Amino acid sequence: MRDALLQRARELDAADPLAGFRDRFMLPDGVIYLDGNSLGALPKETPSRLECVIRGEWGEGLIRSWNSADWIGMTRSIGAKIAPLVGANPNEVIACDSTSVNLFKLIAAALEMRPGRKVILSEPGNFPTDLYMIAGLERQGLAQRRLADRGKLAEALDADVALLLLTHVHYKTGEMHDMAALTKAAHDAGALVLWDLSHSGGALPVDLNACEADFAVGCGYKYLNGGPGAPAYAFVAERHHEAVHQPLTGWFGHEVPFAFSDDYSPAPGIDRLQCGTPPILGLAALEVGVDLVAEIGVDRLARKSRALSEFFLEVLGEWGLDLELVSPLDSAARGSQLSFRHPEAYAICQALIGRGVIGDFRDPDILRLGFAPAYLRFEDMAEAARHLVEVHANGEWQNPEFNQRAAVT
Numbered sequence: 428m429r430d431a432l433l434q435r436a437r438e439l440d441a442a443d444p445l446a447g448f449r450d451r452f453m454l455p456d457g458v459i460y461l462d463g464n465s466l467g468a469l470p471k472e473t474p475s476r477l478e479c480v481i482r483g484e485w486g487e488g489l490i491r492s493w494n495s496a497d498w499i500g501m502t503r504s505i506g507a508k509i510a511p512l513v514g515a516n517p518n519e520v521i522a523c524d525s526t527s528v529n530l531f532k533l534i535a536a537a538l539e540m541r542p543g544r545k546v547i548l549s550e551p552g553n554f555p556t557d558l559y560m561i562a563g564l565e566r567q568g569l570a571q572r573r574l575a576d577r578g579k580l581a582e583a584l585d586a587d588v589a590l591l592l593l594t595h596v597h598y599k600t601g602e603m604h605d606m607a608a609l610t611k612a613a614h615d616a617g618a619l620v621l622w623d624l625s626h627s628g629g630a631l632p633v634d635l636n637a638c639e640a641d642f643a644v645g646c647g648y649k650y651l652n653g654g655p656g657a658p659a660y661a662f663v664a665e666r667h668h669e670a671v672h673q674p675l676t677g678w679f680g681h682e683v684p685f686a687f688s689d690d691y692s693p694a695p696g697i698d699r700l701q702c703g704t705p706p707i708l709g710l711a712a713l714e715v716g717v718d719l720v721a722e723i724g725v726d727r728l729a730r731k732s733r734a735l736s737e738f739f740l741e742v743l744g745e746w747g748l749d750l751e752l753v754s755p756l757d758s759a760a761r762g763s764q765l766s767f768r769h770p771e772a773y774a775i776c777q778a779l780i781g782r783g784v785i786g787d788f789r790d791p792d793i794l795r796l797g798f799a800p801a802y803l804r805f806e807d808m809a810e811a812a813r814h815l816v817e818v819h820a821n822g823e824w825q826n827p828e829f830n831q832r833a834a835v836t
């Protein structure tokens with residue numbers, strides 16, 4: 428059976444228009460990497476680009492590179508490159524800070540734009556940082572958190588809600604929200620909407636402006652392959668550029684930072700989302716990842732992502748493994764991942780990693796496998812599924828070494 432499945436996988440790889448892009452990434456031999464939804468793989472071009480920025484622009488150019496290499500413009504120029512990946516205009520996206528910090532800025536800004544309303548509506552089980560970022564504003568008496576289950580969000584949108592805050596593709600289950608419908612429902616209730624695109628940006632088509640979204644944020648280190656701790660991005664629809672005031676009023680968000688004025692005056696447009704000096708090395712690495720995603724094209728990536736995960740499920744089925752799938756069965760309703768529930772998910776995940784199949788575990792019982800379509804092959808699907816079947820069947824995961832929890836799971 429293994430040979431027949433591998434044969435089919437290789438035929439699919441031979442017909443895959445994206446197959447050549449795998450070679451643009453550095454992937455260790457013997458590893459099947461199913462965690463690009465957590466940390467994207469390293470583009471081969473990144474080390475030489477960083478070398479150039481470090482030796483040439485920093486080493487030789489020194490401080491002059493803020494102007495000569497346009498370091499000063501990188502947050503905006505990289506934001507403009509991310510924009511088409513998420514259905515935004517180039518002047519509506521900026522690459523800066525972390526997703527958490529950008530969430531804070533935009534939640535606070537939304538509260539100010541909806542005076543008299545304090546409620547931030549989200550769902551239980553949203554990514555922790557999205558929920559925690561409301562807490563700081565709650566402590567200051569500025570916000571009030573309300574959580575409603577999927578399916579009950581529309582009815583929880585009343586006249587107290589300032590902002591609907593949701594993650595487009597759920598980090599644990601991979602379920603995708605209907606961005607257009609929920610944005611409309613929020614607007615009908617007089618609320619604004621902030622979408623966390625961490626698990627969709629760069630992997631699936633996102634059309635913020637077609638949905639009339641107000642705000643969005645997203646990670647640079649997942650599907651954008653920007654490297655560990657890469658700068659994140661923030662989107663503000665152009666119609667809000669004058670009205671949006673974020674609370675982290677650092678000098679890089681000032682209209683003329685180098686006027687060194689005593690008084691803060693926000694920059695026009697998306698620039699006012701900036702706070703302090705941007706991390707140039709991180710931005711340089713992010714730019715390589717973003718360029719690569721743009722070159723491949725989000726539509727093609729999404730098509731392949733669906734094909735990969737469908738094939739993975741098909742192979743599991745052929746082997747007769749019936750695990751509890753918590754992701755939607757319909758590939759159009761999920762992001763680029765499959766999540767399975769199992770009481771021993773942690774140990775199974777570790778046993779897979781022991782075999783070179785790298786996925787991750789999300790507490791308390793989720794085995795999460797991400798299918799970054801830019802560099803995965805159908806052959807990887809066939810082999811990863813076989814490893815999962817074997818680990819499950821032979822009880823390999825019962826080895827005590829696979830139950831020792833590391834700090835990062």
Ligand SMILES: Cc1ncc(COP(=O)(O)O)c(C=O)c1O
Nearest residue numbers: 525526527554556594598623625
């Ligand atoms: C939905 C979502 N939002 C935000 C983050 C992370 O935010 P930060 O980069 O600030 O740690 C993650 C990380 O996995 C995430 O899944």
